[in-house]
Amino acid sequence: MNTLVFIEVAEGKAKKTSLEAVSYAKALNGQVTALVLGTADAQTVLQIGKAGADKVLHAPDEKLNQGSIQAYASSILQAMQTEGTKTLVLANTSLGTPIAAKVAAKLQASIATNVTELPDTSAGFVVKKSIYTGKAFSKIELKNDYKVIAIKKNAATIEDNGTDVTATLFSPQLTDADFAVKIVSTEKASGEISLPEANVVVSGGRGMKGPEHWQPIEELAKALGAATGCSKPVSDMGWRPHHEHVGQTGVKVSPQLYFAIGISGAIQHLAGVNSSKCIVVINKDAEAPFFKAADYGIVGDAFDVLPKLIDAVKASK
Amino acid sequence: MKILVCISHVPDTTSKINFIDNNTKLDVNGVQFIIGPYDDYALARAIEIKEANAGTTVTVLNVGPADTEPTIRKALAIGADDAVRINAEPSDSFFVASQIAAYAKDKNFDLILMGRESIDFNGGVVHSMVGELLGITSLSPVMKLELEGNKAKLAREIEGGKEYVEANLPLVLGCQEPIAEWKIPNMRGIMSARTKPLQVIEAITVNTGVSLKAFELPPAKGAVKMIAADNVAELVNLLKNEAKVL
Ligand SMILES: Cc1cc2nc3c(=O)[nH]c(=O)nc-3n(C[C@H](O)[C@H](O)[C@H](O)COP(=O)(O)OP(=O)(O)OC[C@H]3O[C@@H](n4cnc5c(N)ncnc54)[C@H](O)[C@@H]3O)c2cc1C
Ligand SMILES: Cc1cc2nc3c(=O)[nH]c(=O)nc-3n(C[C@H](O)[C@H](O)[C@H](O)COP(=O)(O)OP(=O)(O)OC[C@H]3O[C@@H](n4cnc5c(N)ncnc54)[C@H](O)[C@@H]3O)c2cc1C
Numbered sequence: 001m002n003t004l005v006f007i008e009v010a011e012g013k014a015k016k017t018s019l020e021a022v023s024y025a026k027a028l029n030g031q032v033t034a035l036v037l038g039t040a041d042a043q044t045v046l047q048i049g050k051a052g053a054d055k056v057l058h059a060p061d062e063k064l065n066q067g068s069i070q071a072y073a074s075s076i077l078q079a080m081q082t083e084g085t086k087t088l089v090l091a092n093t094s095l096g097t098p099i100a101a102k103v104a105a106k107l108q109a110s111i112a113t114n115v116t117e118l119p120d121t122s123a124g125f126v127v128k129k130s131i132y133t134g135k136a137f138s139k140i141e142l143k144n145d146y147k148v149i150a151i152k153k154n155a156a157t158i159e160d161n162g163t164d165v166t167a168t169l170f171s172p173q174l175t176d177a178d179f180a181v182k183i184v185s186t187e188k189a190s191g192e193i194s195l196p197e198a199n200v201v202v203s204g205g206r207g208m209k210g211p212e213h214w215q216p217i218e219e220l221a222k223a224l225g226a227a228t229g230c231s232k233p234v235s236d237m238g239w240r241p242h243h244e245h246v247g248q249t250g251v252k253v254s255p256q257l258y259f260a261i262g263i264s265g266a267i268q269h270l271a272g273v274n275s276s277k278c279i280v281v282i283n284k285d286a287e288a289p290f291f292k293a294a295d296y297g298i299v300g301d302a303f304d305v306l307p308k309l310i311d312a313v314k315a316s317k
Numbered sequence: 318m319k320i321l322v323c324i325s326h327v328p329d330t331t332s333k334i335n336f337i338d339n340n341t342k343l344d345v346n347g348v349q350f351i352i353g354p355y356d357d358y359a360l361a362r363a364i365e366i367k368e369a370n371a372g373t374t375v376t377v378l379n380v381g382p383a384d385t386e387p388t389i390r391k392a393l394a395i396g397a398d399d400a401v402r403i404n405a406e407p408s409d410s411f412f413v414a415s416q417i418a419a420y421a422k423d424k425n426f427d428l429i430l431m432g433r434e435s436i437d438f439n440g441g442v443v444h445s446m447v448g449e450l451l452g453i454t455s456l457s458p459v460m461k462l463e464l465e466g467n468k469a470k471l472a473r474e475i476e477g478g479k480e481y482v483e484a485n486l487p488l489v490l491g492c493q494e495p496i497a498e499w500k501i502p503n504m505r506g507i508m509s510a511r512t513k514p515l516q517v518i519e520a521i522t523v524n525t526g527v528s529l530k531a532f533e534l535p536p537a538k539g540a541v542k543m544i545a546a547d548n549v550a551e552l553v554n555l556l557k558n559e560a561k562v563l
Pocket of ligand 1: 204205206207208230231232233234245246247248249250261262263264265266267268269272282283284285288300301302303330354
């Protein structure tokens with residue numbers, strides 16, 4: 001099945017989940033064309049090839065550097081048409097998901113978002129997606145010729161045995177209507193590890209008592225190369241920025257390792273972390289519900305345990 | 318100003334999810350249904366706009382069978398003026414979006430507010446589909462909405478931050494916190510909701526491109542391994558050599 005993959009670029013580099021999307025598409029056994037919009041370096045193009053793309057279309061127009069949803073959707077539709085591809089694969093992100101929806105509505109395509117693994121094609125084309133905020137999965141058949149698949153992080157493993165490709169210039173026809181939404185400014189924590197993409201996450205809850213006590217959380221995160229997260233009340237009270245809030249109504253994470261420190265383990269928080277591979281809970285209350293969802297637990301005061309843990313992590317390097 | 322708020326009728330966030338009928342149906346036994354939490358933010362912002370702008374009307378819409386009516390009445394109690402129920406099982410995202418678009422097509426809504434995603438299927442797509450079907454701008458997830466005449470100033474959440482954008486009405490928006498504070502219905506609201514109009518209309522035919530094969534629950538978690546607070550080196554060792562995640 002020939003596939004178009006939309007590559008999300010941040011600071012000239014392809015996002016990890018976009019590279020996973022390329023490898024996902026490659027596994028569908030057909031020609032994979034990747035589409036890169038806006039400025040990107042040659043290294044990025046090579047990386048996309050290594051992940052499995054046979055061809056990379058690149059529209060280096062600077063106007064496309066800002067994530068303009070409509071302009072991206074229009075460009076993708078044009079690329080699908082010129083390349084004759086009926087399947088679109090992309091990352092399920094704040095940019096990817098609305099684009100997926102627009103393209104699907106335009107093409108009357110079968111769509112699945114939050115897809116967690118490669119399709120089962122033994123009878124039809126059946127994908128597995130996460131539903132009920134991580135509490136369950138559903139297997140749905142995508143019946144139309146046109147298909148749009150938005151994958152969650154870890155739905156595929158990034159391959160690195162692909163071929164060397166060079167970019168083919170692509171010039172989508174865009175109009176003012178494609179830029180009707182004016183992006184005035186972006187506020188982004190730079191240099192930090194992005195929470196949704198992180199392999200290790202260290203989160204603190206109300207048990208940390210106040211924003212002035214976040215230093216050990218940050219230090220542990222730094223020692224582990226982790227992103228920092230928090231529970232909802234912590235961001236509601238302004239102790240931490242809103243984009244760090246993990247759970248049902250916040251960011252859903254799926255790291256290899258999740259640390260929950262001073263978080264009770266309310267079902268709404270668990271909904272955002274239950275696709276983590278391994279969960280470590282540190283809580284002074286042995287009865288905290290989070291222990292039931294944990295792989296490893298320590299009953300203790302975070303303010304005693306954290307300094308020791310930071311030392312132990314540093315010592316193990 | 319005319320505002321349409323689309324609400325989904327979903328299991329409460331604390332619900333235990335189980336399936337019946339060979340894993341093809343949600344077990345609703347003991348499940349309490351609520352207005353989707355994100356849709357609740359959309360509704361709250363709509364009511365705030367109505368309170369600040371005389372002459373604004375807020376219509377709530379749900380695509381669902383008759384048992385969603387208590388949820389719709391709750392939205393009326395919170396302050397919507399009238400309601401529409403499109404009588405159908407909300408079989409998939411495109412089906413729902415097509416129903417909403419067919420209803421809204423000739424009604425000239427200035428704003429169509431929804432949640433960023435439903436909490437049952439977590440599609441996160443209905444708003445963008447409705448925008449596409451109606452040919453109007455859609456944005457999600459929106460965490461701030463201010464109006465200046467025909468112009469909307471918005472903040473959209475992106476990974477690791479936010480994006481400030483401006484766009485002209487009409488707009489379809491998928492909302493999330495902190496766009497507004499959730500509103501709790503008061504006694505007067507609950508009383509008046511009983512007599513507010515709730516129109517039931519029949520669904521249009523839509524060819525849907527997906528069909529459900531089966532639901533699945535995640536594998537059960539093994540027992541937690543406890544480590545003494547004075548033995549954190551052991552934790553690091555286990556993470557490295559047993560769980561192999563470091
Ligand atoms: C519709 C809805 C959506 C929601 N969405 C979310 C969501 O997305 N994310 C989310 O997180 N919550 C969400 N919530 C809120 C959720 O129900 C809980 O209230 C919240 O997760 C609790 O946060 P917490 O664990 O930090 O605080 P608490 O429940 O107050 O827990 C603090 C914990 O810290 C421990 N502690 C205290 N002192 C120490 C110490 N010195 N050392 C170690 N441990 C200590 C305590 O034993 C306790 O277990 C939602 C709620 C609703 C109703
Ligand atoms: C037994 C069963 C099986 C189902 N199987 C599938 C399936 O296989 N695939 C599938 O896509 N869906 C399925 N659904 C439907 C699902 O429950 C949703 O109602 C529908 O798909 C829209 O969800 P979404 O997650 O795409 O919405 P999102 O795009 O996440 O919702 C965004 C916003 O759209 C609005 N909205 C969503 N639903 C409605 C509604 N019904 N009425 C009014 N406004 C609404 C809300 O404001 C919501 O916040 C099934 C439902 C049932 C009961």
